[in-house]
Amino acid sequence: HDLDLTCSGCGIAIQTEEKSEPGYAPLNSVIERENPVCQRCYRIKHYNEVAPVPLNNEGFQKILSDIGRRNALVVKVVDLFDFAGSWVKDIKKYVGKNPILLVANKADLLPRSTNWERVENWLAHEVKKQGVAVDQIFLVSAKKRIEIENVKTAIEARVGNRDVYVVGTANVGKSTLINGLLNSFGEEEGAELTTSRYPGTTLSTIRIDLPGHGSIIDTPGIMTTHRLTDLVSPKGLRDITPEEYINPKTFQLNDNQALFLGGLARVDYVEGPKQGFTFYCANQLNVHRTKLENADELYEKHLGTLLTPPYEGEEINPVLTNWVTHSFTLKSGHPQDIVISGIGWVTLRGQHYTTVKVHAPKGVDVHTRRALI
Ligand code: GDP
Known part of the structure; x- marks a missing residue:
């Protein structure tokens, strides 16, 4: 049972014994697949199932607090449709002195007539109000793969041999962004992070090597309860x-x-x-x-x-x-x-x-x- 394998979808340790416990995957699926996924991720992906979240927020916070102790590049993702709701309030505490690239995601949702320059100024103003210094702001759509190349270029220019941590509240599109970035970095199709409409899909950090650089690390999104999306069926x-x-x-x-x-x-x-x-x-x-x-x-x-x-x-x-x-x-x-x-x-x-x-x-x-x- 000590498999020492993690789910390539959500990062949790895989076990093959207890069906009702987190990380369960049937033994044959683990043996057969190169990038095994837990049953929960399998269901989210293939049946659009709702994902119960087996972790509490303390677990998430501990994972994030580690970032400040490392020399890292931080990619902070926010949701343009819910900027304040998706802003991680304690971001400074988590990332320490590490530089931040701000990725404002889901730009595809704003009306076609949107004046993007204005939105960018608006973001810069809001970020300043929060007292956080960010190196650069990107307006992107991870889902439609818009402006992902620019994020990739900025990462390449800054990363050196550091790791890239992607952080944000649950459901802002971190996993979708990473899938897009990996594609941009020329990773062949292989492991794909599980994404879903439901907050709390990624359960642990997931480390993926970037060819020629350090790694890109998906972190579990901080769960919130102040968004209607956190409360509805x-x-x-x-x-x-x-x-x-x-x-x-x-x-x-x-x-x-x-x-x-x-x-x-x-x-x-x-x-x-x-x-x-x-x-x-x-x-x-x-x-x-x-x-x-x-x-x-x-x-x-x-x-x-x-x-x-x-x-x-x-x-x-x-x-x-x-x-x-x-x-x-x-x-x-x-x-x-x-x-x-x-x-x-x-x-x-x-x-x-x-x-x-x-x-x-x-x-x-x-x-x-x-x-x-
Ligand atoms: P994570 O919890 O931050 O990793 O978020 P996911 O990557 O799992 O995405 C959460 C939800 O947001 C999913 O339903 C995605 O399809 C959706 N999503 C992610 N990126 C975008 C985007 O650029 N535009 C839109 N409209 N939806 C997105």
């Missing part, structure tokens, strides 16, 4: 995860109107003149407009049927229906986004004095920011 996740360019939806709202984002959050326009509210959410998410005075009743009656996700008949995480209210008063000035972590944001052009309330599950991060787009 697999079916709900499908509804709130954008799969392609977002088509922003603008609603001309009068005050005393409300908009439901599925059954997961509600935006109330409390006070101000008629104006456009532009929503950036998954195109397939069902958005429902109503009068403010009818909103509570509508929720009571139609949660799970008209207002989905969550869905009637599925086991609903009680957190999802325990809403708290966030109040915002926006003065006229610059365009502002109100962000609901994991589901998207609404942009107000900043022309009027406006009062808005957002109702969202307790613990989900809701905040305003200078408009991204």
Whole structure:
């Protein structure tokens, strides 16, 4: 049983004895395959199965804390669709004095009309606000393999004989990025990291040699609980995860109107003149407009049927229906986004004095920011 083998998908130690324990793989699959994968990765890959996460956050943090003690190059990945939600707050603590390349991933989700220079300036501004120095910022799509070459070139220029650590919260696309980079570095098809829609796919560090350099190391993503994506069911996740360019939806709202984002959050326009509210959410998410005075009743009656996700008949995480209210008063000035972590944001052009309330599950991060787009 001491196999001394790790899963090439998620990095966990492989064992062939206990089916219900992490790292299990049937013995014959381990013998037959050059790059064996555990049963969990096999299922994620072939059946799109949900991946239960058998590790706790302390384990993740210990792995990350090691980086600061080494001489390394750090590639920090964030999700452009949820910048604040995917930002690792303790990044400085983890990486120590090592240089950071910031990769803002999932650029393919932003609308076609996006002004990329503006987004890049926005990122630089936000990163500075966090008090973190990064050497360079890249806007990429790991999935569509856009701008991966530039990341590769920057890594090559800096890496020397150091190792490259890829870090970020769960689900930002680290494994997808590494698969893309390996391809760019000319690695033949071989081991492929397991990627999935569900946070927490990579379980341990995975080290892959870069020809002529050190290694590239995938780290398990830090798990969070403040993103709606961390809380919804697999079916709900499908509804709130954008799969392609977002088509922003603008609603001309009068005050005393409300908009439901599925059954997961509600935006109330409390006070101000008629104006456009532009929503950036998954195109397939069902958005429902109503009068403010009818909103509570509508929720009571139609949660799970008209207002989905969550869905009637599925086991609903009680957190999802325990809403708290966030109040915002926006003065006229610059365009502002109100962000609901994991589901998207609404942009107000900043022309009027406006009062808005957002109702969202307790613990989900809701905040305003200078408009991204
Ligand atoms: P990790 O947990 O950070 O390693 O993230 P994964 O690589 O497993 O990716 C998480 C999810 O994000 C998967 O559903 C990926 O298909 C998706 N994803 C990764 N990169 C991109 C991207 O560039 N664009 C989009 N739209 N989705 C991406």
